[in-house]
Amino acid sequence: MRRVDERHFFTERPEQRQASYRCPRCGRTNDYAVRWLRRTRRDKPPPGAGERDRALFAKVRDHLVRVDDDVTCRTCGKRFEIPSHRGLIFLEELEGLPKDVEEEE
Secondary structure: OOOOOOHHHHEEEEEEEEEEOOOOOOOEEEEEEEEEEEEEEOOOOOOOOHHHHHHHHHHHEEEEOOOOOEEEEEOOOOEOOOOOOOOOEEEEHOOOHHHHHHHHO
């Protein structure tokens, strides 16, 4: 039986987010626009999905995948790697914890 590609579970949309990074060469901190790919889970599994694919579809979550691996310093003009090992962030992690605490009070 043919397996369904995981990308068929999501709707993909490009997105830019601001981030502040320190250049390792000149030491200056600047804000940069970093490109991400927002993957939002679809309402139902794709046609032709087997039992294993439906089980996998039930477990997938909305997330962001970082597209950019490096940025160019705005001060010295040298390219440097984004100093983060996280290339994937689940959307529920972006929802602020303080907001949830305020609602409970």
